[in-house]
Amino acid sequence: MTAELSGSGPIFLAGIPTRGVALARRLREELARRGVAAECGAVDVAMYRDDLGMRGGVRPLRGTDLPMDLDNWTIVLVDDVQQTGRTARAAIDAVLGFGRPKRILFAVLADRGGRELPIRPDYTGLELSARPGAKLRVRLAEVDEGEEGISES
Amino acid sequence: MSHSVNIRGGRVIDSASGRDEIGDVFIADGKFASAPAPGAQDVDARGLVVCPGFIDIHVHLREPGHGTKETIETGTKAAAAGGFTSVVAMPNTNPVADHPGIIAWMEERAAQVGAVNVFTTGAITVGSQGEQLAPIGAMANAGIVAVTDDGRCVQNHEVMRRAAEYCGLFNLPILDHCQDASMAGVEAMMHEGYWSTVLGLPGWPRMAEEIIVARDALLSEATGTAIHCQHLSAAGSVRILREAQARGVRLSGEVCPHHIALTDESLAGYDTSFKMNPPLREQSDIDALLEGIADGTIGILATDHAPHAVYEKEVEFAAAPFGIVGLETAFGIFCEILLHRRKVIDLPRLIAMLTVNPAGLLNLDRGTLASGAPGDVTLLDLQREWIVDKEKFASKGRNTPFHEWKLRGRAVRTIVGGRTAWNLDA
Amino acid sequence: MMWTRKDLVALSELSAEEIVFVLDTAAEFKGVGQRRLKKVPSLRGKTLVNLFVEASTRTRTSFELAAVRLSADVVNITATTSSLSKGESLKDTAKNLEALAADLIVLRHSAAGAPQFLAERLQAGVINAGDGSHEHPTQGLLDVFTMRERLGRVEGLKVGIVGDIRFSRVARSNLWALTKLGAEVILIGPPTLVPREFERTGARICHRLDDVLPELDVVNLLRIQHERQKAGYFPGTGEYASLFGLNAARAARLKPGALVMHPGPIHRGVELDGSVADGPHSVILDQVTNGLAVRMAVLYLCGSMALKEEA
Numbered sequence: 001m002t003a004e005l006s007g008s009g010p011i012f013l014a015g016i017p018t019r020g021v022a023l024a025r026r027l028r029e030e031l032a033r034r035g036v037a038a039e040c041g042a043v044d045v046a047m048y049r050d051d052l053g054m055r056g057g058v059r060p061l062r063g064t065d066l067p068m069d070l071d072n073w074t075i076v077l078v079d080d081v082q083q084t085g086r087t088a089r090a091a092i093d094a095v096l097g098f099g100r101p102k103r104i105l106f107a108v109l110a111d112r113g114g115r116e117l118p119i120r121p122d123y124t125g126l127e128l129s130a131r132p133g134a135k136l137r138v139r140l141a142e143v144d145e146g147e148e149g150i151s152e153s
Numbered sequence: 154m155s156h157s158v159n160i161r162g163g164r165v166i167d168s169a170s171g172r173d174e175i176g177d178v179f180i181a182d183g184k185f186a187s188a189p190a191p192g193a194q195d196v197d198a199r200g201l202v203v204c205p206g207f208i209d210i211h212v213h214l215r216e217p218g219h220g221t222k223e224t225i226e227t228g229t230k231a232a233a234a235g236g237f238t239s240v241v242a243m244p245n246t247n248p249v250a251d252h253p254g255i256i257a258w259m260e261e262r263a264a265q266v267g268a269v270n271v272f273t274t275g276a277i278t279v280g281s282q283g284e285q286l287a288p289i290g291a292m293a294n295a296g297i298v299a300v301t302d303d304g305r306c307v308q309n310h311e312v313m314r315r316a317a318e319y320c321g322l323f324n325l326p327i328l329d330h331c332q333d334a335s336m337a338g339v340e341a342m343m344h345e346g347y348w349s350t351v352l353g354l355p356g357w358p359r360m361a362e363e364i365i366v367a368r369d370a371l372l373s374e375a376t377g378t379a380i381h382c383q384h385l386s387a388a389g390s391v392r393i394l395r396e397a398q399a400r401g402v403r404l405s406g407e408v409c410p411h412h413i414a415l416t417d418e419s420l421a422g423y424d425t426s427f428k429m430n431p432p433l434r435e436q437s438d439i440d441a442l443l444e445g446i447a448d449g450t451i452g453i454l455a456t457d458h459a460p461h462a463v464y465e466k467e468v469e470f471a472a473a474p475f476g477i478v479g480l481e482t483a484f485g486i487f488c489e490i491l492l493h494r495r496k497v498i499d500l501p502r503l504i505a506m507l508t509v510n511p512a513g514l515l516n517l518d519r520g521t522l523a524s525g526a527p528g529d530v531t532l533l534d535l536q537r538e539w540i541v542d543k544e545k546f547a548s549k550g551r552n553t554p555f556h557e558w559k560l561r562g563r564a565v566r567t568i569v570g571g572r573t574a575w576n577l578d579a
Numbered sequence: 580m581m582w583t584r585k586d587l588v589a590l591s592e593l594s595a596e597e598i599v600f601v602l603d604t605a606a607e608f609k610g611v612g613q614r615r616l617k618k619v620p621s622l623r624g625k626t627l628v629n630l631f632v633e634a635s636t637r638t639r640t641s642f643e644l645a646a647v648r649l650s651a652d653v654v655n656i657t658a659t660t661s662s663l664s665k666g667e668s669l670k671d672t673a674k675n676l677e678a679l680a681a682d683l684i685v686l687r688h689s690a691a692g693a694p695q696f697l698a699e700r701l702q703a704g705v706i707n708a709g710d711g712s713h714e715h716p717t718q719g720l721l722d723v724f725t726m727r728e729r730l731g732r733v734e735g736l737k738v739g740i741v742g743d744i745r746f747s748r749v750a751r752s753n754l755w756a757l758t759k760l761g762a763e764v765i766l767i768g769p770p771t772l773v774p775r776e777f778e779r780t781g782a783r784i785c786h787r788l789d790d791v792l793p794e795l796d797v798v799n800l801l802r803i804q805h806e807r808q809k810a811g812y813f814p815g816t817g818e819y820a821s822l823f824g825l826n827a828a829r830a831a832r833l834k835p836g837a838l839v840m841h842p843g844p845i846h847r848g849v850e851l852d853g854s855v856a857d858g859p860h861s862v863i864l865d866q867v868t869n870g871l872a873v874r875m876a877v878l879y880l881c882g883s884m885a886l887k888e889e890a
Contacts, residue, residue, distance in 0.1 A: 097615075
């Protein structure tokens with residue numbers, strides 16, 4: 001990631017709530033240690049989803065911190081788990097709603113397979129295969145209690 | 154069918170004579186007799202109350218003209234199912250019953266298809282427009298027992314005074330739907346109070362009723378004509394009635410079940426089942442009405458049975474017509490409020506308010522078990538528990554606020570002129 | 580908490596949490612209005628019907644724009660063009676619309692309770708755009724949103740609502756939202772137009788604007804309608820303006836930072852002077868912008884719950 005992003009112009013790490021935001025912050029620290037400066041924040045994708053109303057209620061919207069004028073920016077979407085690709089697609093739409101960035105990249109902590117759209121992360125922490133119905137839970141210190149880790153349930 | 158029946162072993166309550174004991178009642182050829190008639194049907198009334206047939210002096214049978222809401226046939230069947238052997242039909246039909254020809258039609262139709270006795274009333278004024286007197290004398294000949302512009306109220310006091318004077322000639326009482334149109338307005342839809350304010354609905358104040366009750370007291374006093382205030386709803390009306398009666402004025406009043414069972418809070422969901430005229434008011438009004446019943450100021454109970462077609466009531470609140478059906482639930486609700494919940498009066502008094510008192514107001518030879526009187530009897534099961542199911546009503550109307558209420562006390566058999574008009578357990 | 584209602588009929592029915600939820604959602608949608616692409620796909624493929632039995636261009640346009648920005652398809656029906664004028668019942672009209680696959684119906688009607696009536700009978704979501712004198716929920720919400728945005732809070736604010744309270748749905752919606760969020764509401768107007776029954780909700784009643792003006796954080800002025808004058812509720816706009824109009828002299832006595840609001844359309848010279856409408860206290864134009872954000876939020880939330888299950 002460092003190699004690809006060095007010298008790219010302004011970089012924004014856009015975390016997809018909830019855990020993507022914490023991961024984006026961690027990524028920024030890691031990149032800074034390697035000499036790459038980046039800003040980070042959240043991009044809420046709820047308004048762009050195509051599966052509204054299927055969850056028994058509407059969740060509160062969370063803010064979006066993208067810079068107002070995106071033209072020169074490289075946006076790196078950050079999420080904890082990638083499965084169908086729908087969240088990533090909604091995130092892409094959200095970013096494009098703000099403007100026309102130079103490029104959009106996608107970083108994910110764990111890719112569990114089961115893609116329904118042709119959207120592949122550019123950077124993957126871990127490739128896993130989980131059973132189709134199983135829920136994958138990621139625990140991060142910033143958000144969850146207990147030990148950090150990834151588990152299946 | 155036999156018009157003779159022996160009703161044995163019930164608790165016989167005849168308010169007119171003060172009789173209240175276990176005993177038998179005999180009807181021979183349609184009239185009360187002192188001994189069993191040969192070939193008479195036997196009815197076992199043990200565990201039941203046997204009383205004169207109930208009389209409802211305020212019923213809308215809707216014919217002529219509004220047959221989709223109800224007919225004389227269905228309305229009288231509903232009456233029988235509620236324990237009523239006589240009903241007094243209001244004249245706000247289409248056309249308004251302001252002419253002897255219409256009265257004659259109604260009398261004849263009732264004779265053909267009526268399940269119970271039907272007494273007619275005529276309008277006070279032509280078309281009930283409140284301006285010109287209707288041909289009251291001719292209608293008296295045709296058989297009316299009272300005059301009323303019910304649905305509307307004569308606003309011009311001079312016209313009402315002339316009507317009261319004129320009716321004296323025929324000894325006809327005036328039944329008045331006491332409502333001042335300027336205070337109630339054409340838009341008013343419910344009681345003016347906290348609920349009308351938060352619901353954003355135009356309301357009518359108590360005064361709209363009380364002002365006319367007061368006017369009726371003065372006119373009755375001046376002319377000597379009996380004036381009867383229909384469906385009282387406001388606390389002040391009771392006070393005015395009491396004061397007038399203390400002076401010997403021939404002013405009487407009636408109460409309907411909904412005005413003592415429900416308050417304006419019921420309208421919070423804009424349910425048109427609670428849209429009535431006069432409207433449901435507050436607990437303080439209910440308390441005053443109950444006091445009036447307890448101390449005898451109010452002597453008559455009625456239903457103001459006002460059926461409407463289902464589609465007419467299933468509209469936005471402003472567009473719905475006023476009124477609810479009442480014949481089939483009245484006795485149950487009166488038991489619930491007057492006997493069980495608030496213990497305002499005892500059973501013989503309740504029966505009197507549905508029998509001898511209304512008969513007395515209208516000079517009907519009914520409401521008693523006296524020998525020779527028409528054999529109209531209601532059998533009551535005071536212990537019978539039941540749940541109101543509007544889909545089972547004999548009336549065409551389904552517009553009731555009491556659907557699914559659990560009640561205790563019901564008429565189980567209705568006998569009109571010795572013939573069983575309705576039998577719950579048949 | 581999650582939003583679970585398919586309808587928005589009355590603020591009197593919402594909890595304080597639900598009201599805050601809508602305001603927070605509206606804040607996000609206000610952000611959308613500042614982006615390059617002001618449209619989001621949330622209601623794409625869904626149909627919204629503006630059923631305006633009582634006419635209104637402003638409110639209808641605001642709802643229409645909100646729907647379009649959510650990518651919904653919009654159909655506008657007014658009383659004169661609809662079968663309602665030919666005697667079709669409201670229920671039948673709405674059922675027909677639902678059969679034509681309307682997902683959301685925005686209803687403005689002169690009969691209080693009409694949106695409630697439809698909400699109970701339709702699977703589509705019903706949004707009340709004003710029902711007689713009962714409520715105008717989105718107006719109440721946008722007013723409170725404006726207060727919160729400008730003053731940082733709602734709790735503890737002293738909000739005066741001035742005018743024909745008796746017949747005003749805007750006053751009632753404001754009253755419920757403000758009371759639930761902890762503001763103090765003062766209802767101001769002539770005795771004939773401010774029913775005492777409102778005291779039962781916790782509101783204060785005052786018949787002299789001058790007595791209470793310097794305490795107010797917000798003055799929300801209602802339109803005075805000529806029909807009331809005809810019906811004898813007050814003698815005339817001249818007298819009304821002199822007693823209750825927010826003229827320049829009165830505006831000078833306002834607290835610094837106090838807000839002047841009005842749901843529109845304004846009668847300059849009656850409810851307020853032109854100079855006050857255009858002056859530093861006025862947030863009237865903000866109300867319009869905020870109205871769009873609030874309506875987007877409401878359509879987004881109720882539209883999500885009204886979407887039919889596609890098996």
